Amino acid sequence: MKTYGFILAGGGGTRFWPLSRQDLPKQLLNLTGKDLMVNETIDRLEGNIEKDDIFVVTNISQAELMIQATDGRIRKEHVLAEPAARNTAACIGYAATEILQKYGDGIMCILPSDHYIKDIAVYKRVIADAIRVAEETDALVTIGIQPTYPATGYGYIRYEKEKKADCYYNVRHFVEKPNLRTAKEYLLSGDYLWNSGMFVWKASVIMRCFEELLPDISICLKKIGAAMNTEKEKEVINEIYPVIPKISIDYGIMERAENVLVLEGSFGWSDVGSWDALEALYDKDEHGNITYGEQVHIDTHDCIIYAKNKLVTTIGLDNVIVVETEDAVLVCDKNRAQEVKKVVEALQDCNKRQYL
């Protein structure tokens, strides 16, 4: 059975402001110093999925930019443009419909476009296993990340660790982002993995899940499917898609489905959710700093300093994030990187839309 890659790239991205903007979300940033996150995501599928079989699902406002940014990596018609952001269930349902209507059943690898993976070789082996398991079992296969610290920013998957079959485990249940105390318990128990948002399944299998668990969405998808390959395709998508109920695939299907399997991933993973997450991507210098661009430091420790255009200089700083871009500078206590979105909100409130 053929395997297709679906890279979900619809995110807006305010948490890397001022580098990320409304029209330049995180997946289009080069945070590793190597390439744009979406291109790194595409490129590490090499060996598992043909380039011609990779799709990117993005918002219509970003579709043109995505075609440019991916620079010939994927076929233009494989950039699927959502007419409206309707959360991940809609997006994945649309992708499954596209496959079933235009290519026939196949394995779908659904991957976030803006995550970091350290060990590509291990990652590729896990993806290959997941594809095989999805084909052999007709299950919903997901990849859970072996936790390395009591993260409160990730959802968790409770799995039957003791009962390993082949390379996979049964999933007991998905759980929401915990508080610190609960996260510590999860870590200690060894019974939990981080929910990475990577899913592998047959298009036909996930469509049956929509029918059973999200019938309202399923009806919408059927209407869209019926119009596909006709001259009305675009018109129907533009009409139906914006009214598909907004729900995440986790909440709508994963947490409620029966046949969910998980593979362990230990390849060094981060969802790169805020500036302080760069600490997972870069080696620190001898003072504990992570630096990008031209800079001079005096007595500066454990900082993250990103200089895009200008020289950035620091004196006597500890645990501070400094980000400099064409039109804005951010200086932020490293422990408060989560609050960058408050700046974006403040900019909205005071109508400084040119910075959004």
Place this chain on the structure above:
Amino acid sequence: MKTYGFILAGGGGTRFWPLSRQDLPKQLLNLTGKDLMVNETIDRLEGNIEKDDIFVVTNISQAELMIQATDGRIRKEHVLAEPAARNTAACIGYAATEILQKYGDGIMCILPSDHYIKDIAVYKRVIADAIRVAEETDALVTIGIQPTYPATGYGYIRYEKEKKADCYYNVRHFVEKPNLRTAKEYLLSGDYLWNSGMFVWKASVIMRCFEELLPDISICLKKIGAAMNTEKEKEVINEIYPVIPKISIDYGIMERAENVLVLEGSFGWSDVGSWDALEALYDKDEHGNITYGEQVHIDTHDCIIYAKNKLVTTIGLDNVIVVETEDAVLVCDKNRAQEVKKVVEALQDCNKRQYL
């Protein structure tokens, strides 16, 4: 007797980097948000000295920029260009020679170009008194600032506080910048004023001091004086000036002369020696911040934030200085503003001359 203003504007200025540069020293900055410091210095002489009688002494490399910056305030030929920086004794001796050779004896008001004065009306009264005292007494008159805190960054003047004659006091002696303990003693004793670097005297009087106390410099000045008003003037200045011994007027004359008088100044004064000195110039906002330019703050207190071109945003900062200019950003612990020159040194060391 006629009164002339001499504004000393030869300083290089690294302490306000990245706003100040080799070719844009502090006196050419607008730190108050009102006007360039040198222009504020010129303008507050109004009422005491005619505009046509004001001179600016500056380095030859800054002379053209100074003419532009002062924007018609002073006559072009009144911008005296030192061919080399030889400290304040040379500079003041040159100014006195200019007066005596070209205009005849007169009162010289010698004023730094880059200091801040809060209460202009009080300042004008003190300057008027100083001019009168210099004319009546043939003394070296200086203005001492009533200390408001135990400053370690200023020189002090010990004066005979109990014996006030007219509006002035005898000076006992000048003292160098003290350590904190000594500065506290000075403040407590009430016997000390800050040395403001403002001097008022007759050209003929200071020339006699040069002859007595700095005979080597006096010989140089006489050679320059002899060439003045001849076609050889420029040539002789260019030849002699660069070899005048380097010494400050304080060390060379003020600390050793007999006839030194001081007037008290209580007009709100700062030499604006580093970024943290802006706290004397601006009212703080309700969070203790001093801000200039476009910015957004979240939970930010007691900071100094100067945004020249870009939006500057901060989250969770206390006691930090942030300065943004066309090509550089500085982020500095407020208690370490004195160390900005270390950044400039580091830039020199790593040959980033474009930022100097």
